[in-house]
Amino acid sequence: MSTSAKTFPIWAFLSLLTNGILMLAVILLIWQQQRLAAFFGITTSPEPIKLNNSPQIATPDLGRRHQLSYQEWVDILNQEAKVAADQRPPHLTILAGDSLSLWFPPELLPEGNNWLNQGISGETSNGLLKRLKIFDRTQPEVIFVMIGINDLIRGMSNGEILDNQRQIINYLRKTHPTAQIVFQSILPHGAEEATWKGRDKLLAVANSRIRELNQQLQSISTKKGVKYLDLHPLFTNKQGNLRREFTTDGLHLSHEGYMVWRSALQIYSEIELKPQQEKEGKRLKGKG
DSSP states (O other), X not given: OOHHHHHSXXXXXXXXXXXXXXXXXXXXXXXXXXXXXXXXXXXXXXXOOXXXXXXXXXXXXXXXXXXXXXXXXXXXXXXXXXXXXXXXXXXXXXXXXXXXXXXXXXXXXXXXXXXEEEEOTTOOHHHHHHHGGGGTTOOOSEEEEEOOHHHHHTTOOHHHHHHHHHHHHHHHHHHOTTSEXXXXXXXXXXXXXXXXXXXXXXXXXXXXXXXXXXXXXXXXXXHTTOEEEOOHXXXXXXXXXXXXXXXXXXXXXXXXXXXXXXXXXXHHIIIIIHHXXXXXXXXXXXXX
């Protein structure tokens, strides 16, 4: 065995294998869905799932949502988390992050779970860290986290961002010891094709830096015993930028972009999360 092979950690091999399978599966699934939609003239998205089929928390329409203050958002998410904590729906899955998570269309979220969206537009890693306590009383099976692009846009250093990521991981592991925690890679941006209103600040962040930050985040996640879902390769073009068809403005995602993310979540849950959940269920059943 060569020296390089000896020093290459086993988790890296497993991560490469899992993400290689994920990329292939997502590509095939999206291709299949597009063929079906073209043939039948329909979409293949699942119906949205409500908590125990109860009425949803009253929230402003999409137009007014853009005008909400940060505290108003926190108050809304606090109410929704309280409903989830009181009702304790089965297979609760939390989506925590910024506007990319916030605007995930409910009808595109993978079926079979009760989803609690805890995203806020413009959120930073420090902001998310401070409001994790909102869903302390919930009992999620899985917590998906994507955070960091707004930190980069605001000029935070990699060290500051990664330190906040470590603290988020520590908090979630302590507060939700039975949940599977999945950190997702930061997505690239559209570079020169971006039309987002904060384009100048966005372009100041090189996509190569995002790739480097993701590599460090993957290493931290593995060392701390949480999972890492590498979405980055699914969204990049040959230049390493966010693919045009997956974005509306070079930063936020289009319907097609969310379809890719949905497919990745669905497949990752099947090949990575469910086997562990079934194993844990058998273990608890054996103890009982």
